[in-house]
Amino acid sequence: MRVLVIGSGAREHALLLALARDPGVSALMCAPGNAGIGKIAEQHSVDITSGEAVADLAKKLDADLVVVGPEVPLVLGVADAVRAAGIACFGPSADAARIEGSKAFAKDVMAAAGVKTAHSEIVDSPAKLDEALDRFGPNWVVKDDGLAAGKGVVVTTDRDAARDHAAELLENGHPVLLESFLDGPEVSLFCVVDGETVVPLLPAQDHKRVGDGDTGPNTGGMGAYTPLPWLPEQTVTQIVDDVVKPVAAELVARGSAFSGLLYAGLAIGKDGPAVVEFNCRFGDPETQAVLALLKSPLGELLNAAATGTLDQVAPLEWHDGSAVTVVVAAEHYPATPRTGDVIGGADGEGVLHAGTKLVDGQVVSAGGRVLSVVGVGADLGEAREDAYARIAAIKLPGGHFRKDIGLAAVEGRIAIP
Numbered sequence: 001m002r003v004l005v006i007g008s009g010a011r012e013h014a015l016l017l018a019l020a021r022d023p024g025v026s027a028l029m030c031a032p033g034n035a036g037i038g039k040i041a042e043q044h045s046v047d048i049t050s051g052e053a054v055a056d057l058a059k060k061l062d063a064d065l066v067v068v069g070p071e072v073p074l075v076l077g078v079a080d081a082v083r084a085a086g087i088a089c090f091g092p093s094a095d096a097a098r099i100e101g102s103k104a105f106a107k108d109v110m111a112a113a114g115v116k117t118a119h120s121e122i123v124d125s126p127a128k129l130d131e132a133l134d135r136f137g138p139n140w141v142v143k144d145d146g147l148a149a150g151k152g153v154v155v156t157t158d159r160d161a162a163r164d165h166a167a168e169l170l171e172n173g174h175p176v177l178l179e180s181f182l183d184g185p186e187v188s189l190f191c192v193v194d195g196e197t198v199v200p201l202l203p204a205q206d207h208k209r210v211g212d213g214d215t216g217p218n219t220g221g222m223g224a225y226t227p228l229p230w231l232p233e234q235t236v237t238q239i240v241d242d243v244v245k246p247v248a249a250e251l252v253a254r255g256s257a258f259s260g261l262l263y264a265g266l267a268i269g270k271d272g273p274a275v276v277e278f279n280c281r282f283g284d285p286e287t288q289a290v291l292a293l294l295k296s297p298l299g300e301l302l303n304a305a306a307t308g309t310l311d312q313v314a315p316l317e318w319h320d321g322s323a324v325t326v327v328v329a330a331e332h333y334p335a336t337p338r339t340g341d342v343i344g345g346a347d348g349e350g351v352l353h354a355g356t357k358l359v360d361g362q363v364v365s366a367g368g369r370v371l372s373v374v375g376v377g378a379d380l381g382e383a384r385e386d387a388y389a390r391i392a393a394i395k396l397p398g399g400h401f402r403k404d405i406g407l408a409a410v411e412g413r414i415a416i417p
């Protein structure tokens with residue numbers, strides 16, 4: 001099977017590494033890729049937001065399967081265009097991708113499916129903002145009602161900070177979603193979905209704030225670990241049965257059947273799991289950790305979802321132990337990341353590339369999240385040690401990373417209320 005992966009981050013690098021381990025995959029191609037991906041896949045340039053361009057490239061490369069990594073092309077209908085060209089595609093239609101692209105749509109689907117989520121209100125004008133803010137708090141959750149790569153979310157106990165963020169979004173023409181705060185530790189559960197068939201992967205936890213101890217602004221994700229030693233064993237089944245399956249069935253009932261990766265972001269509260277958000281693609285950086293433990297062939301799994309045969313796939317097998325990924329970010333990320341720095345040690349084992357490119361034979365930073373370093377071990381503590389030992393060999397001027405990925409779980413400090 002010839003597989004073309006669309007995207008250029010560490011998530012796509014992880015997908016390609018896992019696909020490379022599948023004996024059924026004969027050729028790996030990526031567009032546009034990055035400096036690390038270029039070492040394991042043939043790279044091509046493409047406008048990833050153009051369905052026509054992606055479908056043409058897939059035809060030219062004789063791809064049997066296209067895997068779309070990021071949400072923007074999915075929301076714009078790239079998977080529809082690839083399927084219309086007669087090529088199997090892992091990724092939902094534009095219609096189904098609204099589960100991420102429009103938070104209002106996601107809330108409507110969840111309400112119809114009887115899925116627990118935060119109470120929310122959309123604010124579309126500055127005149128309505130103060131009144132609306134008064135109906136929330138003492139923790140304000142302010143989101144951009146569109147795609148914002150995690151950075152459009154502010155969670156704060158400071159009403160002025162909540163107001164400033166909402167006012168800025170409105171000024172830029174973005175409707176704002178205010179949400180009640182969901183208490184409890186967060187879980188990312190990725191499910192491969194094909195209509196009403198749901199196959200969960202291992203649960204993971206992201207670390208969204210930039211600084212140790214969950215301080216500073218939200219980012220696209222600074223690190224993740226899997227599995228979650230503090231999560232009761234039956235919770236994944238509970239999430240699948242009470243959250244993901246009802247949402248998948250509701251999408252089928254609306255004529256918007258989901259095919260691809262449905263990512264449920266949840267808070268595990270005292271009354272059970274409640275949805276923080278849905279995404280229509282693999283999460284980053286959790287994917288880098290989750291796929292490091294996948295034993296089953298990834299190409300076969302994704303192709304089954306893309307061709308409507310997911311119900312025939314054997315139960316997934318996983319390596320024992322834990323995996324941790326730590327993001328190495330550029331100076332001044334997430335605000336104004338500096339690019340163009342030469343990176344040393346970027347070709348080490350477990351070093352996945354995100355914002356990198358090759359310039360005159362040197363690997364140079366080209367984005368905010370530069371690398372995603374994966375460690376594995378018999379338990380979470382060992383996986384952390386492995387990841388941080390690998391990071392020690394990397395040189396990125398001004399680069400920074402969190403030192404506490406997975407630490408609270410190792411120290412038993414995560415508790416379900």
Ligand code: GLY
Nearest residue numbers: 206221283284285
């Ligand atoms: N882990 C956050 C995201 O992928 O959106």
